[in-house]
Amino acid sequence: MSFQHFHLPSTWSELFAKPEVYQMLHKIDIHLNACPKPIYPPKEKIFQAFETTEFSSVRVVLIGQDPYHQPNQAMGLSFSVPKGIKVPPSLKNIFKSLDISSASGDLTCWAHRGVLLLNRILTVSDSRPLSHKSVGWLDFTNEVVKFINQNKEGIVFLLLGRDAQFLERFIDPNKHTILKSSHPSPLGYYRGFHEDRALQKAEEILGEKIFFL
Numbered sequence: 001m002s003f004q005h006f007h008l009p010s011t012w013s014e015l016f017a018k019p020e021v022y023q024m025l026h027k028i029d030i031h032l033n034a035c036p037k038p039i040y041p042p043k044e045k046i047f048q049a050f051e052t053t054e055f056s057s058v059r060v061v062l063i064g065q066d067p068y069h070q071p072n073q074a075m076g077l078s079f080s081v082p083k084g085i086k087v088p089p090s091l092k093n094i095f096k097s098l099d100i101s102s103a104s105g106d107l108t109c110w111a112h113r114g115v116l117l118l119n120r121i122l123t124v125s126d127s128r129p130l131s132h133k134s135v136g137w138l139d140f141t142n143e144v145v146k147f148i149n150q151n152k153e154g155i156v157f158l159l160l161g162r163d164a165q166f167l168e169r170f171i172d173p174n175k176h177t178i179l180k181s182s183h184p185s186p187l188g189y190y191r192g193f194h195e196d197r198a199l200q201k202a203e204e205i206l207g208e209k210i211f212f213l
Contacts, residue, residue, distance in 0.1 A: 003025065003026070004029055004032075004033055005028075005029050005032040005039070005046070005123075006025075006044075006047060007044070008047070009050045009051045010051075012054075014055075014147075015143070015147045018143070020143065024140050024143070025140065027136050028135050028136040028137065028140070031132075032123060032132075037125040037126045037127075037128065038071070039123050039124070039125060040068065040071070040073065040074040040123065040125075040126065041074035041075055045075055045076035046076055046123060047076065048075060049076055049077050049111065049116055049117050050116075051076075052111040052112065052117075053111045053112070053116045058116050058152065059114035059115070059155065059156065059210075060116065060158060060210070061115075061116045061155060061158065062115055062116065062118070062160070062199075063078065063118050063120060063141075063157070063164040064078035064090075064117075064118075064161065065119060065120055065121065065161055065164070066120065066122075066124050066133070067119055067123065068124075069124045069127055069129050069131075070126075071126070073088065075106075077107055077111055077117035078117040079105075079184075080105060080106055080107035080108065080110075082106055083106045087103070087105040088105065089186050090183070090184045090185045091107075091184075093184040093186070093194075094184050096194075097184070097189075097193065097197070098199060098200070098211050098212075100213060102213050107213075110211060114210070115211075118141065118144065119141075120163045120164055121133055121137040121163075122140070123135075123137065138163075142170060145170045145171065146170045149175065149176065154176065154177075155176045156176070156177045156179065156205055157171055157177065158181075158198055158199065158202055159179070159180045160181055160183050161182060161188065162183075164183075168180070177202075177205055179198045180198070181193050181198040199211050
């Protein structure tokens with residue numbers, strides 16, 4: 001079986017080899033093939049979170065909502081944008097909470113430090129936020145979290161927003177730490193994200209600073 005819209009990453013092979021996951025991706029591929037609008041991120045970047053953060057390196061799982069829906073923004077890492085692209089409002093609020101001043105929104109260095117930057121939904125159509133909510137990505141990210149929960153210990157899960165917090169049911173709190181907060185969008189920033197200090201709490205649990213550029 002081959003896919004038109006993405007290739008499976010070489011890392012995380014045990015997860016992607018699971019028959020139920022492979023079948024999910026086949027169905028998603030069919031949906032993406034029928035989309036009339038451009039899809040973000042580019043197909044070679046859809047699984048960038050898994051390519052950049054190997055399974056053995058994961059210490060934090062930071063889960064957002066869905067990719068940025070304007071051209072050249074989405075790069076397969078939740079909240080991250082490529083160098084040279086204007087920092088979006090949600091990421092500005094993350095930086096504000098961490099007291100970071102940066103013209104770059106590229107979070108690849110966080111991924112290299114063991115932060116799996118995962119969106120709840122991995123693709124989106126141009127200018128249509130949440131347009132791929134029903135194509136199967138929710139089931140896929142359910143499986144990702146189940147896999148991490150079962151095969152790792154001591155992971156800090158950062159669940160930002162209601163869609164991400166649905167995943168709490170798949171996480172064993174006796175094995176892992178669950179930190180929940182509102183989404184850092186302009187609407188959610190002052191509804192809990194700023195006060196919750198979820199990213200700072202994750203660093204305190206790990207005993208080191210990882211959210212810096």
